[in-house]
Structures are given as structure tokens and as C-alpha cells.
Amino acid sequence: MKLIQSLEDLEQARAEAAERQKSAAAVNIHIRIGMASCGIAAGAKDTLRVIQQIIASQGLSGIQVIKTGCLGLCVLEPIVQVQMHNQPTITYGRVTPEVARRIIEQHVKRGMIVPEYIVESY
Amino acid sequence: MKPIRSMVLVSNDPVSIEHGAGDVFQALQAEIRRLGLDEEVRVSTIADVGDWEETPLVIIYPEAVVYSPVTAEDVPVLVEEHLLQGHIVKSLLGKMHEPVGEIAWLRARLGALPVQQRVVLSRAGIIDPESLDDYLLHDGYNALGKALTRMTPAQVIAEVEKSDLQGRGGAGFPTGRKWAFVRSAQGQPKYVICNADESEPGTFKDRLILEGDPFSVIEAMTIAGYAVGAQEGYIYIRGEYRLAYDRLENAIQQATQRGLLGEHIFGTDFNFHIHLHAGAGAYICGEETALIESIEGKRGQPRPRPPYPPTYGLWGKPTLVNNVETLANIPPILRNGAEWFHQFGTERSRGTKVYTILGNVNFTGVIEVPLGITLREVIEIYGKGMKRGAQLKLVQTGGSSGSIVPASLQDTPMDFESWRKAGVSLGSGALLICDEHTCVVDLAKVILQFFRFESCAKCAPCRVGTQRLYELMSEISQGRGAPEHLDEILILGRDMELLSNCGLGQTASVAVRDILKYFRDEVEEHIYQRHCRAGVCQIPGLPPAEFSAIQQPAAQAD
Numbered sequence: 262m263k264l265i266q267s268l269e270d271l272e273q274a275r276a277e278a279a280e281r282q283k284s285a286a287a288v289n290i291h292i293r294i295g296m297a298s299c300g301i302a303a304g305a306k307d308t309l310r311v312i313q314q315i316i317a318s319q320g321l322s323g324i325q326v327i328k329t330g331c332l333g334l335c336v337l338e339p340i341v342q343v344q345m346h347n348q349p350t351i352t353y354g355r356v357t358p359e360v361a362r363r364i365i366e367q368h369v370k371r372g373m374i375v376p377e378y379i380v381e382s383y
Numbered sequence: 384m385k386p387i388r389s390m391v392l393v394s395n396d397p398v399s400i401e402h403g404a405g406d407v408f409q410a411l412q413a414e415i416r417r418l419g420l421d422e423e424v425r426v427s428t429i430a431d432v433g434d435w436e437e438t439p440l441v442i443i444y445p446e447a448v449v450y451s452p453v454t455a456e457d458v459p460v461l462v463e464e465h466l467l468q469g470h471i472v473k474s475l476l477g478k479m480h481e482p483v484g485e486i487a488w489l490r491a492r493l494g495a496l497p498v499q500q501r502v503v504l505s506r507a508g509i510i511d512p513e514s515l516d517d518y519l520l521h522d523g524y525n526a527l528g529k530a531l532t533r534m535t536p537a538q539v540i541a542e543v544e545k546s547d548l549q550g551r552g553g554a555g556f557p558t559g560r561k562w563a564f565v566r567s568a569q570g571q572p573k574y575v576i577c578n579a580d581e582s583e584p585g586t587f588k589d590r591l592i593l594e595g596d597p598f599s600v601i602e603a604m605t606i607a608g609y610a611v612g613a614q615e616g617y618i619y620i621r622g623e624y625r626l627a628y629d630r631l632e633n634a635i636q637q638a639t640q641r642g643l644l645g646e647h648i649f650g651t652d653f654n655f656h657i658h659l660h661a662g663a664g665a666y667i668c669g670e671e672t673a674l675i676e677s678i679e680g681k682r683g684q685p686r687p688r689p690p691y692p693p694t695y696g697l698w699g700k701p702t703l704v705n706n707v708e709t710l711a712n713i714p715p716i717l718r719n720g721a722e723w724f725h726q727f728g729t730e731r732s733r734g735t736k737v738y739t740i741l742g743n744v745n746f747t748g749v750i751e752v753p754l755g756i757t758l759r760e761v762i763e764i765y766g767k768g769m770k771r772g773a774q775l776k777l778v779q780t781g782g783s784s785g786s787i788v789p790a791s792l793q794d795t796p797m798d799f800e801s802w803r804k805a806g807v808s809l810g811s812g813a814l815l816i817c818d819e820h821t822c823v824v825d826l827a828k829v830i831l832q833f834f835r836f837e838s839c840a841k842c843a844p845c846r847v848g849t850q851r852l853y854e855l856m857s858e859i860s861q862g863r864g865a866p867e868h869l870d871e872i873l874i875l876g877r878d879m880e881l882l883s884n885c886g887l888g889q890t891a892s893v894a895v896r897d898i899l900k901y902f903r904d905e906v907e908e909h910i911y912q913r914h915c916r917a918g919v920c921q922i923p924g925l926p927p928a929e930f931s932a933i934q935q936p937a938a939q940a941d
Contacts, residue, residue: 264642266650268528271519274641278516295508297594298626299587327517330595332508333749340508 288325289347290369294356295340297331303338304357311358312341315365324369337380343368354380389466390729390755390796391415394440395428403454404428404439410458411441415466424466425801427730440477451477501751502727502735503711507595512630515637518598524643526714527602530609531649534717539610540566543713545721547733552578552706553781553810555732555799561703564693565611568701573613575604576678576697576704579620579627580662580669583782584833585813588737589707591749593620593627596711597634601657603710605644606717608655611703616657619674622664631659666837670885671704673839684841685885708737708812728754732798736809742778742816743770755801758793762816773818777901781810783830784890787823787897808893822919823902824909827895828856834891845888848879852895862922864910873899 265274282288294300294309309328316324332340337354341364344350351374353364360378367373393399393408411426437452441461448471450461457475464472510517518524530539544559565573577600581589593600604616620628635657638644646654665683667673672686675697696702712734716724728734732754741747744766752765758778762769769775775790786807788795795805802809817826831853840846852875855868876892883889899906908914913922 262641265524266642266647268532268649270650271524271528275519278519281516282520293509297508297591298624301626327511328513329509330507330512331591331749333504333591333751334746335748336746337748 282325288323289345290324291327291342291344292324292369293327293329293342293344293350295331295338296328299331299335300338300340303355305339307358308339308341308356308361311361312365315362321365321369334380340380345369345372352380353378389424389443389794390801391424391426391466392440392442393426393428394438394442396438399439402438402452406455407439407441407453407458410455411462414458414462418462418467420462420466425796437477449477450475502715502724503592503708503737504595504749504751505715506599507591510596512595512597513633515598515634515641518596522714522718523598524602526717527605527609527643528649530606530717531651531653536566536610536612539606539717542717542721543610546716546724547721548709548712548716548724549732549734549799550706551708551712551736551812553784553808555809558705558709558712561693561705562607562610565613565701565703568694570694570700572615573611573700574697574702575607575611575613575616576671576674576692576702577604577616577618577707577710578669578671578674578704579618579624579707580674581621581624581707581811582662582664582666582669583784583811583813585739585741585779585815586782586811587739588749588812590621590624590627591737592707592711593624594630597627597630598638599711599714600707601631601634601638601644603713604657605648605655606713607703607705607710609653611701613703614654614656616655617660617678617697618657619660619662619668619678622662628659628661635659665839666833667839667885667887670887673885674704675702684839685887687884729796729798729800731800736797736812738812738814740766740814740816742814743773743818743821744768744816745770754798755796757796758788758814761797761814762793766816769816769818773820775816776819776821777817777823779815779817779826779894780813781808782813782815783833784808784886784893785810785813787894787901789901791901808890820917820919822860822915822917823898823905824856824860824915825917825919827898828853828860830894831856831891834887838887838891842882842884842888844879844882845884845891848875848883848888849891851875852879852892856895859906859909860915860920860922862909862913862920864906866907866910868910869899869903869906 265271294305296305312326334340334354339356341353341356342350355378363375367375391411393404395404415421415424439453440449440451441453442449443465461472464470506521510521540559540562543562548558549555550558579589579593608616618631635644644655644657648655660678662668668677668683670685671692672688673683677683678697692702692704694701725733734754735751736754737749737751739749744762746767750765762775778788780786780788788807792805795801799809834849835853838845838849852872855872858864859868872895876896879888879892905916908916915922
């Protein structure tokens with residue numbers, strides 16, 4: 262990868278980064294999962310594994326799963342955020358593997374949010 | 384000195400000034416002084432209040448009442464009714480509508496948890512912390528690019544000084560001034576240290592920043608290195624923060640690959656390298672000179688000061704030591720300018736503060752709010768109220784070395800100045816919220832147990848004092864306390880504060896002192912009536928001597 266040697270290089274690197282993220286098989290659904298210590302302690306690794314398994318086994322496309330840090334809502338971990346087709350991001354809290362399954366089935370596949378687990382005011 | 388109980392803000396955007404905001408401000412000050420309220424009420428200005436038709440505005444906290452339009456003639460009524468008698472003056476109330484300007488203060492008070500207003504945590508939880516691409520796409524490295532290619536080191540320091548950023552590690556020292564000290568100090572090479580040894584119980588804000596946004600700390604350290612003339616940086620990270628360590632290591636590697644760290648950064652002659660150093664679990668190593676000793680490979684014990692690290696730090700060279708949160712403030716300040724930073728917080732305490740909320744509230748976690756909001760607001764708005772509707776009893780701020788704030792002080796604005804005035808240290812940002820079921824004697828015992836364990840034993844006041852304080856509190860909690868114990872605690876606490884070599888011993892007695900200041904009756908109850916009103920301390924009904932004789936064999940038989 263090219264070295265960043267000036268402000269112009271920085272802009273170019275940024276454009277390339279945007280291009281790389283876009284070209285990842287026409288992603289239009291972003292699933293973010295909080296993977297800081299608090300999330301992992303609350304079971305985020307299981308949640309992540311389930312989400313990845315469902316995506317792989319059902320061959321869902323256009324989905325990018327992103328591991329992020331902590332939003333600060335430690336009491337509600339594991340946190341999963343779903344953003345579809347540039348719609349506002351929906352934040353879910355206390356997402357156990359079962360809840361994650363529901364989120365994928367209902368929200369990601371059919372576009373219906375799962376109201377019971379939505380975290381308000383985020 | 385009385386704690387500040389109200390804060391009055393006058394809008395001073397150009398339109399308000401045209402409508403006489405200046406006169407209102409002066410009238411308020413004069414009237415408040417005339418009634419002798421100037422120790423309890425602070426008057427300040429606020430620049431951007433958004434799209435209000437009728438100006439000037441007068442906003443009074445903690446009630447967050449907005450009066451508009453206010454003229455100088457209205458001021459005597461307002462002060463008399465609202466500030467002296469505590470009634471809201473209905474005839475002067477402004478038309479309520481949602482403020483739309485970029486005014487953090489009011490936004491914070493709307494009851495939402497506003498992600499968009501975050502400065503330090505703006506990326507945490509949003510970006511992939513292991514991807515430099517993601518960081519670049521969220522304004523990453525703009526600040527370093529700007530600093531290296533368009534600014535001289537002196538200009539960088541001037542900008543930081545202008546922002547009035549204060550250190551977020553606990554002491555609140557002006558960051559810009561510290562940078563200037565290191566820059567002007569004699570001696571080469573110089574070092575930059577990021578203090579990530581966050582071991583104050585209950586504090587985990589730095590971990591959140593390091594795990595969620597590690598590149599920002601690296602970028603900030605590079606900027607600091609450029610500003611003070613250092614080429615080497617160390618991140619001293621708490622040993623338990625394995626995940627943060629890994630993410631930082633990854634971030635350093637990725638930044639180095641792209642020429643954002645290492646030799647000739649941004650094509651200039653500036654070189655900067657960052658080393659990671661994991662702590663080994665000692666609380667004392669969060670103290671900056673003990674931390675420096677530890678990096679040097681020695682036992683983690685504080686040095687006598689002065690000389691301070693800016694002149695005599697790592698390997699005896701000028702060294703800048705900054706907290707993680709302080710550093711994380713630097714890139715946004717350079718990117719957006721010092722003026723932008725002034726919109727957050729209060730006039731004397733600029734910016735936001737990251738707090739960890741824990742204890743008996745419904746919501747525990749991390750928040751970033753402007754400096755100057757009150758504890759009541761933190762508990763009601765962000766903490767979503769006390770658990771099971773219990774009564775707030777006290778809040779411990781800043782971890783074990785922090786102060787105890789009783790419920791009666793919960794309307795004091797949380798900024799460096801107001802709290803200093805009220806005798807409270809803002810500390811590292813932990814807010815341990817306790818309800819009525821907490822026993823202060825038990826709390827003190829737990830805190831002292833911690834210090835007794837963590838004292839490095841280099842100096843006697845701390846080594847002996849923490850042990851003795853713990854013994855005394857322990858006796859009281861078991862119903863074996865004597866009235867003279869209280870005096871001994873206070874004298875011992877004062878001696879430790881005056882004679883200890885470092886912050887650990889100096890602050891170990893703060894919580895106990897505060898407890899005796901605000902909750903003395905409850906402690907005395909343990910001694911005279913052998914009763915714990917919270918029902919936490921197990922005080923036997925019989926006098927102590929008989930009790931130990933009768934009960935102990937039975938307890939062993941269990």
C-alpha cells in the first residue's frame with residue numbers, strides 16, 4: 262500500500278478506502294456488533310458467531326459485519342446495530358444468539374424491525 | 384465556602400448583544416452580588432443558542448428554565464423570585480421550542496443520549512477499531528496532516544492552549560501549558576508518554592477509547608511529539624487491558640505501514656515511534672513518576688517531586704505525560720479549531736468529560752457530556768433514575784481516591800472550578816452512585832482495604848496510615864468503635880495528606896474525611912448505639928468482649 266506523504270495523499274488514501282469498502286460485493290446492509298471487553302464479557306462472541314453462521318449457511322449477500330468498540334451502553338451489551346440501505350441505524354441491546362437469529366430473520370431479511378430489543382434514544 | 388447551587392447563563396450571540404444582553408449580564412451580576420448570592424450562584428455567557436426569536440435568553444440551571452426575552456429591568460424580579468425564593472417566574476418564561484443551534488448544553492438537557500455531540504467518543508462503537516481505512520473515512524489523520532504540513536510546533540501548542548483543554552486524568556492541569564513546559568525544557572531527547580494505566584476502581588473510560596478508537600490516541604501522541612519536540616513515545620497500558628493492547632499494537636503496525644508513524648511522517652523530516660509497555664497490575668503505577676520508573680525497568684515507586692516530569696522524566700529527560708482522554712481531545716481540537724471546542728462545557732471548564740456511571744442506577748455504562756452538567760441530571764437523565772426508586776444517598780467521584788458527594792450537593796455543576804470550590808475532586812470520571820442501602824462505614828472500610836493493599840510502602844505515612852485507618856474503620860463496623868477513634872481518623876488522615884510522598888497516600892483518606900464530614904451521625908450511631916441503619920454492618924447485640932468469647936467457637940463449628 263502506498264505511503265501517505267502529503268495531505269493530497271491522505272485524501273487519495275481516503276478515497277481508496279471508501280472504494281475498498283464499497284467494492285466489497287455491493288454492500289448495502291451493515292451490521293455492527295460491539296466487541297469491546299464489556300461486549301465480549303456479555304457474550305458478543307457467541308452472537309457474532311451465530312450471525313456469521315446464518316449469513317454463511319443461507320448464502321445471504323450484500324451484508325457486511327463490522328466489529329466495533331463500545332458505545333457506552335455497557336449494561337445493554339451485547340449491542341448489535343443494523344443499518345439497511347442507508348436508512349437510520351437501529352440499535353438493539355441484550356442480543357443473545359436467539360435474538361440475533363430473530364434480528365436476521367425479521368429485520369435483515371424482511372425489513373421488519375424487532376421492537377422488543379430496540380435501545381431507545383440512540 | 385458554600386457550594387454553587389445555581390448557574391445562570393446569558394446568551395451573547397450578536398443578536399442578543401444587540402438586544403441588550405450586555406446590560407442584562409451586568410444587571411444580573413450586580414443584583415446577585417447585592418443579595419449576597421455570589422458565592423452560590425454563577426453567572427456565565429453562552430454563545431450559540433440556536434434559533435430563538437426573542438432574545439436575550441437567560442437560562443437558569445439546575446432547573447434548566449429558559450427566560451426570554453429578558454431586559455435589565457426584569458433582572459431584580461428574576462433574581463429575587465427565582466434565585467432567592469426558588470419560584471419560577473412564569474410571566475418571563477420563553478416560548479418553549481426545541482433549540483436547534485449547535486449548543487451542547489441544551490442538547491444534553493433534552494433527555495436524549497446524543498451521540499452526535501461526542502468529541503472524544505465520536506468514533507467509539509461506530510468504526511472498526513482494527514481498520515485504518517475506517518479511521519481515515521471518519522476524519523482520521525486530518526489533524527496530524529494539518530499540524531505537520533501547515534503549522535509550526537509553536538502554533539500547535541498555541542492552539543491547544545487557546546482551547547483551554549484541561550487534563551482529564553484527575554488533576555485538571557492545563558494541557559497546553561504542560562506542552563509548552565516540555566517544549567521549552569532543556570535536554571534531548573524528549574519523550575511523550577500516554578498514561579493508559581487506568582486502575583482507579585470503577586473507571587473504564589480509557590479502555591473504551593483504546594478499544595473503540597485506538598488510532599485517535601496514536602494520532603494525538605504523534606501530534607504531541609511534533610509539538611514538544613519528541614521522537615519517541617510510550618503507551619503505558621494497564622496489564623489487564625489485553626484487548627486494548629492488541630488493538631493498539633495493530634494500530635501502530637498499520638499506521639507505520641502507511642507512513643503515518645515512523646520516519647518522515649507526511650513526507651516531512653519529523654520522525655516518531657511509539658512503544659507499548661504493559662503494566663503488571665500495580666495501582667500505584669498510574670502515578671506518573673511511578674509509571675516512569677516502571678518503564679525504566681525499576682520497581683514502580685513514585686519519585687520525590689520536584690523535579691516534575693516535564694523537566695526530569697523518563698531516563699531523566701523532559702517528558703510529557705498525558706492521560707488517554709486528554710490526548711483523544713487533541714485531534715478534534717486541531718481539526719476544528721480551539722473556537723469550536725469552546726462551545727462545549729462552561730467558560731472555565733471547556734469541553735466534554737467522559738464519565739463511567741455505576742452503582743444503584745438503572746443504566747450503567749459510559750457517557751460523554753459537556754462539563755458543567757449536574758449530578759442530578761446525570762442520575763436522572765443518563766442513569767435513568769435510581770434502581771427500584773430508592774433515594775440517592777451519596778456519589779463517589781473519581782474512584783477510590785475520589786471524594787464523597789452527599790445527595791445535598793447534587794445540583795452543583797460538574798466542572799473543574801465549581802467542584803474545586805465545593806471541595807470535591809472531579810477525578811478520573813467514575814461516578815459510583817449509592818442509594819440509602821449503602822452503609823458509609825462499610826464503604827469506607829472497602830475503600831481503605833483497597834489502599835492498604837495498594838500502598839507501595841515506600842513512605843511511612845502511607846504504609847502505616849492506610850493500615851491503621853483500615854483497622855479503625857473495621858473496629859467501628861464491628862461495633863467495637865470508640866468515640867476517640869473519630870479524632871484519630873481525622874488527625875491521621877490529615878497527616879497522610881500532608882506527609883505522603885505521592886497521590887496515593889495523599890488521597891487515601893479523602894473518602895473517610897468526607898464521610899465524617901457529611902455522615903458523621905451515621906458513623907457515631909455505629910459507635911454509641913451499635914446500630915447500622917443501612918443494615919449492612921453485622922454488629923452483634925452483646926458487648927464486644929463477651930461476644931467474641933461466646934460466639935467464636937460456635938462460628939467455627941459451622
